[in-house]
Amino acid sequence: MKNRFNDLTGKEWLPFQKSFTHFTNFGDLYQENIRFFTKPSNELTPVALFSGSSSKEILFQSLCEKYKIHYGINNLDYIYIDLTDELINLQTKDQMESWLLITVNEIIGYSSKLLHRKFISILINNINIQGKYYPIAWELSNRLAQHYTRKDEKIICRKKNQEPFINLYFRKDEDSAFNTAISPSDLWNSIPDTTSISSIQTHPNWFMLRPKPRKKDEILHPAKYPEELVSLYLNTYSKKGDNVFDPMSGTGTTQVESLKLSRNGYGVELSSMFHSIAVNRCAQVDSNSNQWSLFEGDARNWTDGKFPTFDYIITSPPYWDMLNMQGAENQALRKKKGLQTNYSDNEKDLGNIDDYYSFLNDLVKLYISIITNLKEGGYFTIVVKNIKKKGKIYPFAFDLVSKLSPSCTLSHVGYWCQDDLRLAPYGFGNTWVSNTFHHYCLTFKKMN
């Protein structure tokens, strides 16, 4: 097939597909984006534009020259907007709001200059001021999604305790009015400006894990999270003797790691198969004097009094009904091996709700009810991904933040990046679709 999108071979195309990358310098970052999103040709030279500081613009122009791309302002094939320098001076939510209004308008203004089906990349980061987390990048993403088609995002990992950059990708195309159906101010309005949090500064902002191979019974579960992830979070957000809870325990990873680290582990799981795997795993841990109990059933019906007050909650929900989507590579592979591809066919399984907003509302209701049993000042971590379905992006992680923020305050976002998965050349020759290899670990704090 003739490559209509850029001049990269599959070998060069693949590494760009990963939804995270390591930051070395701005030149390398701009260069790989220019290479990916433009296609130099003798007849029709593509035109690119940069917006950002003047020294970075000179850098971008020199890269355009190197790749035989015109630098211009009209009939644009590609726009790169670097906002990272502008964020440095924003200290209050009011300042951030004024900046957002101006910036969104400027970016909408590019629409008349950008050619049909061409991309805009925006480099930005969320802002953490003294333990208060302002997801300004996600808010910009939500607002722009009302005008352009939100195509993808890529995490640009800097030093472990530096907030990662996020490269947002939008396209001007026939779907560009697609409304994500959350009003643009939902996320932002839900973030209170006044609360200040004494947060834990040492937790890494992004991390890779090399999980041990899963045991025979653990493989039966299609989406177990690694022990290493749970222990990383338990060590930061809980202490020995604490009560740790997971309302959707799966194979009991949360409880097993809690017991190993001398915490008490409590949970609920709907599937009887996963529940009994979890019970067996817990029973095998030498728990000393620590307690554990796991209920089988619908977490939405868990009743007060069954558990002591929680000191810490860590959990990962079904990623909507994605496991019911046939054709995903991983699903096909599991099917071939005779393994279960979804959690269950039970209608109470939240992963079987096919309407996104019903799914989100049920999940949020459940989370709000368990937060009532979390001690004041306690933390709650949710491991989650945004969801790509049938060419559209559902910002599941951002939506959880906006819906939960009245009940607790977002205090940290850790990006778990997976570098041990096989890359697939999605969209090869045609468009940009990344392999989503990052999860958001959203940590909230329950305030008085």
Ligand SMILES: C[S@@+](CC[C@H](N)C(=O)[O-])C[C@H]1O[C@@H](n2cnc3c(N)ncnc32)[C@H](O)[C@@H]1O
């Ligand atoms: C992402 S998995 C959790 C995996 C778990 N963290 C582990 O490491 O094994 C989500 C779990 O939620 C369970 N689940 C779905 N709907 C539920 C409900 N209504 N009540 C309780 N559990 C439910 C599924 O059976 C599945 O095991």
